Amino acid sequence: xxxxxxxxxxxxxxxxxxxxxxxxxxxxxxxxxxxxxxxxxxxxxxxxxxxxxxxxxxxxxxxxxxxxxxxxxxxxxxxxxxxxxxxxxxxxxxxxxxxxxxxxxxxxxxxxxxxxxxxxxxxxxxxxxxxxxxxxxxxxxxxxxxxxxxxxxxxxxxxxxxxxxxxxxxxxxxxxxxxxxxxxxxxxxxxxxxxxxxxxxxxxxxxxxxxxxxxxxxxxxxxxxxxxxxxxxxxxxxxxxxxxxxxxxxxxxxxxxxxxxxxxxxxxxxxxxxxxxxxxxxxxxxxxxxxxxxxxxxxxxxxxxxxxxxxxxxxxxxxxxxxxxxxxxxxxxxxxxxxxxxxxxxxxxxxxxxxxxxxxxxxxxxxxxxxxxxxxxxxxxxxxxxxxxxxxxxxxxxxxxxxxxxxxxxxxxxxxxxxxxxxxxxxxxxxxxxxxxx
RNA sequence: GGCUCUAUCGUCUAUCGGCUAGGACAUAUCCUUUUCAAGGAUAGAAGCAGGGUUCGACUCCCUGUAGAGUCACCA
Numbered sequence: 011x012x013x014x015x016x017x018x019x020x021x022x023x024x025x026x027x028x029x030x031x032x033x034x035x036x037x038x039x040x041x042x043x044x045x046x047x048x049x050x051x052x053x054x055x056x057x058x059x060x061x062x063x064x065x066x067x068x069x070x071x072x073x074x075x076x077x078x079x080x081x082x083x084x085x086x087x088x089x090x091x092x093x094x095x096x097x098x099x100x101x102x103x104x105x106x107x108x109x110x111x112x113x114x115x116x117x118x119x120x121x122x123x124x125x126x127x128x129x130x131x132x133x134x135x136x137x138x139x140x141x142x143x144x145x146x147x148x149x150x151x152x153x154x155x156x157x158x159x160x161x162x163x164x165x166x167x168x169x170x171x172x173x174x175x176x177x178x179x180x181x182x183x184x185x186x187x188x189x190x191x192x193x194x195x196x197x198x199x200x201x202x203x204x205x206x207x208x209x210x211x212x213x214x215x216x217x218x219x220x221x222x223x224x225x226x227x228x229x230x231x232x233x234x235x236x237x238x239x240x241x242x243x244x245x246x247x248x249x250x251x252x253x254x255x256x257x258x259x260x261x262x263x264x265x266x267x268x269x270x271x272x273x274x275x276x277x278x279x280x281x282x283x284x285x286x287x288x289x290x291x292x293x294x295x296x297x298x299x300x301x302x303x304x305x306x307x308x309x310x311x312x313x314x315x316x317x318x319x320x321x322x323x324x325x326x327x328x329x330x331x332x333x334x335x336x337x338x339x340x341x342x343x344x345x346x347x348x349x350x351x352x353x354x355x356x357x358x359x360x361x362x363x364x365x366x367x368x369x370x371x372x373x374x375x376x377x378x379x380x381x382x383x384x385x386x387x388x389x390x391x392x393x394x395x396x397x398x399x400x401x402x403x404x405x406x407x408x409x410x411x412x413x414x415x416x417x418x419x420x421x422x423x424x425x426x427x428x429x430x431x432x433x434x435x436x437x438x439x440x441x442x443x444x445x446x447x448x
Numbered sequence: 449g450g451c452u453c454u455a456u457c458g459u460c461u462a463u464c465g466g467c468u469a470g471g472a473c474a475u476a477u478c479c480u481u482u483u484c485a486a487g488g489a490u491a492g493a494a495g496c497a498g499g500g501u502u503c504g505a506c507u508c509c510c511u512g513u514a515g516a517g518u519c520a521c522c523a
Contacts, residue, residue: 021523024523054523057522060522113521115520115521118521119521122521139453142453144451149519152520153520163522183453183516184518184523185517187517188523217515218515218517219517252461257471260460260471260472277461278455279453279455279515280516281459281461284459284460290472290473290474291473327485331486405482409482413483414483419483422483423483423485424481424482425482425483
């Protein structure tokens, strides 16, 4: 019988879900799903001093937002009795002992439980790195519990992985040096050894491990979530950090990742988190977004004073411009500020290059679009009304002043879409103002 | 410092002994275009160093170098 694959993601609730954690969770999820296995979420909250219930909620919520559904959920704080049983057995069998200590720091006990280190060489196979050998001698008799009721990380991990039947421990590279001592504990309690896969680290631009202390809030998923990055884009981006299918495909849905992901193709070296690439992925996913969903999401980032009608007209424009939603207010304030009011402009700039007949062109444009019924004032209709004339007189000669009169800016979207956004009345008003100014 | 891991364009990476070293992001230029953006095209840009092994090494081995991780009564 081949045992069913069971993977787990085991964060500690001491802060926001870390971007590296996102990838660890994703790879564990992918591996479980592609093998029709189980993906477990386990909250490692043995350190009472640092944990907060709200972080647990945040972790669960973030994972749900990403679409990484877990099949079962557990919390180490619910399992102290179980650890206690193992701890007793370990002490009775001589694998562990109560040790008198001299507390070095505040909060430290004068009595802890240490593991009796057999001081041997541990060799384990890592699915990504191959064979790793370490001598546990230099570990000494390490602490496995603060007291009989308070196990620490190493003990709890081993017991849980064993009891939950975890077959594949997929975790970050920083745990590689913890593995030998965990294997020692496994052997002492008679647990089977899971398969290990230590993922390369996600690095900051300076090549150091992304850490909250050093790199601030930009290491948390929440940060990107709040900026309006899409979960699909984040997942896709993070998946390509350290893994690739060996083909030239870059855009992958979660379902495709489940199909294509290959643990043995995971990179050995750390990957720098490159925001530019994330932006590119996110832009691609925004392009693929359904219009309605885009509009709804967009509203969350729109300043309160933008009316729903204007918002709807703005949507297609914004959709092709932004990389992430939080860029919207800034865009509205600068590039798209003409929506609210005429931007004061320089009269001479109404002329396309050295053109002298601008006044005449503007007049004609006002006439042409005047025939369009107000309720039918769309960018297609406006273009239709003006296009032939523009072709005749030279597109630049006609369209540049039209656009400049409407936006007051040298760079802006095309005049037709601006006209639609402004509406007939405002469009004619602005064109007339330009006509009179020149 | 000990232990461990890692090492191809600026960044993410392909190559599992045959390479004119491929792709993507970013950058630059050009085209398209009323401007911007988008789109299209093109360009520049890499095998850490030194030894082996081999007909042939980016690929395998060794040494060095560099970087990272870890050395808690955190996880």
